[in-house]
Amino acid sequence: MTSPGVAGEAAIAVTRERGLPATRRFGADQAFALGLRLASLFVLGAVVLLILETWSGARPALHAYGLPFLGGTAWDPVAEKFGALPYIVGTLVTSAIALLLAVPFGVGAAVFLAEIAPPRPASVVSFMIELLASIPSIVYGLWGVFVLAPVLRSGLEPWLIHHLGFLPLFQGFPFGLGVLPAGLVLAVMVVPTVTSVSREILLALPDTLRGAALALGATRAEAIGVTLDAARPGILGAVILALGRALGETMAVTMVIGNSNRLSWSLLAPGATMASVIANEFTEAVGKMHLAALFEVALVLFGVTLLVNAVARLIVRAATGGRRDVAGAA
Helix, strand or coil: CCCHHHHHHHHHHHHHHCCCCHHHHHHHHHHHHHHHHHHHHHHHHHHHHHHHHHHHHHHHHHHHHCCHHHHCCCEECCCCEECCHHHHHHHHHHHHHHHHHHHHHHHHHHHHHHHHCCHHHHHHHHHHHHHHHCCCHHHHHHHHHHHHHHHHHHHHHHHHHHHHCCCHHHCCCCCCCCHHHHHHHHHHHHHHHHHHHHHHHHHHCCHHHHHHHHHCCCCHHHHHHHHHHHCHHHHHHHHHHHHHHHHHCCHHHHHHCECCCCCCCCCCCCECCHHHHHHHHCCCCCCHHHHHHHHHHHHHHHHHHHHHHHHHHHHHHHHHCCCCCCCCCC
16 A cells, blocks of 8 residues: 555656646746735725725815714705705615515525426526616616506505504605605615525535435425525625615615605605715705715715625624534534
């Protein structure tokens, strides 16, 4: 029997004979690692430049209004009084509505396509779902204005006012355009992200995981629960991606939210988000303070996005025990 040392020396000799010196391989590895570092630094540099440019444009508003800008509710370009609270609330509420509706439907569809549906129909349906993610946001906005808004105005919103009007969330008039329609449109837009990513995560799990659960006497539903627990880090990552899409969406939300700068706790009332107010007023801002206030809104949106992503990552770490692998083998 050949000893391990002799086998290793023989392998090294064969490698040298084939013209693959270790120094050359080491140099290629170094070049590859350097390229990855440069790509990472390029992304980091782009983010830093974006922050610096936004900060430079928002500097007059930062000096004039300071932290009270975050809690102010007035938005009067003529009197140069600005406050971002209605837009912050609108952004968070519409994103929350989108996730509350999209995550159950998206994860449920992913489980059905990956675990229950036959492979061929599942691949066709998955392709159609992924195709939804490529539709431009303005198309979703047009659908919200011409299809969703009339249905809400004549059906759902009057029912909510009649049966749940005692709650502040459902008081007002059935406009058809407002915070609730914006959240519904965002939910439709982020469902493909949750579904497609979650399905790929479930398909990436080893079949031995399902087989082991079934061999131990688990039912089909219990085996699916085991795979969902193993895929939890990836599914939570899909939810984070969907949240980032919802926070920064502009055109579709602008078309259906009503674009009101009033702070209202009713989901049926018109509202606005930070992205929508920038899209509506940036080209028409002629005053220095008005333009600086819009830059500050963009800076706040950037900060909210970073904060929400950081909190989401902490939630993922707490929910998964710090593991980063999909199947939880580590």
